[in-house]
Amino acid sequence: MKTDWTLEEVMALYERPLLELVYEAATVHRLHHNPSEVQISSLLSIKTGGCPEDCGYCPQASRYHTGVNNESMMTKQQVEIAAKRMKALGASRMCMGAAWRNVKDDADFEHVLELVRTVNDLDMEVCATLGMVTPAQARKLADAGLYAYNHNLDTSEDYYKEIISTRGYEDRLKTLDNVRKAKLTVCSGGIVGMGESVADRCKMLITLSKLDPQPESVPINALVAVEGTPMENQQPVPIWDMVRMVAVARIVIPTAVIRLSAGRTSMSREGQALCFMAGAGSIFAGDQLLTTPNPDIHQDLEMFDILGLRPVAPFASHPKPEIEGDTAEVDEEESTKWSRPGHQIEANIAYTKLGKEKRKALKASAKK
Ligand code: SAM
Ligand code: DTB
Ligand code: SF4
Numbered sequence: 279m280k281t282d283w284t285l286e287e288v289m290a291l292y293e294r295p296l297l298e299l300v301y302e303a304a305t306v307h308r309l310h311h312n313p314s315e316v317q318i319s320s321l322l323s324i325k326t327g328g329c330p331e332d333c334g335y336c337p338q339a340s341r342y343h344t345g346v347n348n349e350s351m352m353t354k355q356q357v358e359i360a361a362k363r364m365k366a367l368g369a370s371r372m373c374m375g376a377a378w379r380n381v382k383d384d385a386d387f388e389h390v391l392e393l394v395r396t397v398n399d400l401d402m403e404v405c406a407t408l409g410m411v412t413p414a415q416a417r418k419l420a421d422a423g424l425y426a427y428n429h430n431l432d433t434s435e436d437y438y439k440e441i442i443s444t445r446g447y448e449d450r451l452k453t454l455d456n457v458r459k460a461k462l463t464v465c466s467g468g469i470v471g472m473g474e475s476v477a478d479r480c481k482m483l484i485t486l487s488k489l490d491p492q493p494e495s496v497p498i499n500a501l502v503a504v505e506g507t508p509m510e511n512q513q514p515v516p517i518w519d520m521v522r523m524v525a526v527a528r529i530v531i532p533t534a535v536i537r538l539s540a541g542r543t544s545m546s547r548e549g550q551a552l553c554f555m556a557g558a559g560s561i562f563a564g565d566q567l568l569t570t571p572n573p574d575i576h577q578d579l580e581m582f583d584i585l586g587l588r589p590v591a592p593f594a595s596h597p598k599p600e601i602e603g604d605t606a607e608v609d610e611e612e613s614t615k616w617s618r619p620g621h622q623i624e625a626n627i628a629y630t631k632l633g634k635e636k637r638k639a640l641k642a643s644a645k646k
Pocket of ligand 2: 407
């Protein structure tokens with residue numbers, strides 16, 4: 279497998295005539311995957327809102343005023359009901375998300391471990407996306423039966439500095455390394471449409487392609503431009519950019535499942551069909567992503583029917599891992615220090631100020 283892609287090569291792929299690119303990606307796809315199968319993944323926001331980070335795209339950052347509230351953690355019963363419902367509709371994977379900067383060794387983390395055990399017992403691939411994790415935390419998740427850990431690079435290392443100031447790219451990569459060492463499968467991808475260049479998109483894919491081993495799962499999100507975030511005015515991503523991104527990801531990371539993730543509400547079925555042709559092997563289904571809308575699952579199932587696609591069974595690409603259960607033997611934390619770059623991002627500062635003003639005005643009108 280080629281793992282020494284250069285920026286020139288990947289940009290040349292990205293810029294190829296669209297149908298040539300799709301044909302090449304579809305050919306690679308058929309070498310490693312069954313093109314009639316697309317995995318239905320469900321998403322569940324187990325801890326919504328109130329996040330201290332300043333990610334410029336994110337409706338869950340408490341500093342922006344987006345209408346997303348700081349909610350408490352979902353209960354085991356709520357998670358079990360949601361997982362069973364989605365499983366009955368064909369989902370074989372469930373990703374649980376928390377609006378955290380990083381995992382802390384507290385009661386909430388113990389609760390997440392319980393949620394992981396609950397979903398694993400339903401024989402679904404369990405994925406979690408909880409922010410940065412240390413080696414010992416990753417190991418605990420693995421021992422609870424976690425199958426995959428999602429931690430997106432989001433964009434290139436250079437452009438990352440333009441969208442987030444409260445955490446660094448190095449820590450993203452370190453977390454992916456911690457996840458890998460815990461023998462979890464790695465899910466990492468990014469977002470298209472945040473104002474990044476084609477070179478930034480290609481650089482991100484190159485970084486992912488150079489991880490050794492490559493990630494098993496690569497989500498490609500179209501930015502959902504949420505009102506109140508610094509990215510509220512970003513223009514919608516043309517479907518052609520999504521097709522190109524999926525196709526290039528397919529070619530440079532050939533064995534991964536490429537996930538057509540956020541942004542499908544504004545994509546036509548024809549557009550999505552091209553993405554499947556170009557190598558997308560999964561969608562997030564269910565009427566909500568984490569906090570934003572997603573297509574109705576029955577509409578998605580109808581699209582599968584039209585296109586002759588079948589949902590994938592769980593553990594089709596990688597076997598369910600044996601639970602080793604030897605967490606106790608892991609060396610106690612070599613106290614991980616996560617960075618806090620703290621550089622200035624004008625848009626994030628402006629929208630933080632705006633958020634403060636809006637909250638103040640709301641409080642004042644509530645008092646009246
Ligand atoms: N807090 C954890 C973290 O940041 O890693 C996990 C949850 S976070 C919401 C998971 C991912 O959702 C982000 O890395 C980002 O790629 C994606 N995401 C968040 N807001 C988005 C938006 N408005 N549009 C598209 N993708 C988004
Ligand atoms: C991923 O790459 N995209 C999903 C999942 N992994 C966690 C999240 C999309 C979130 C979109 C914005 C929202 O709904 O809050
Ligand atoms: Fe918090 Fe994750 Fe959203 Fe960033 S992307 S603000 S870390 S929930």
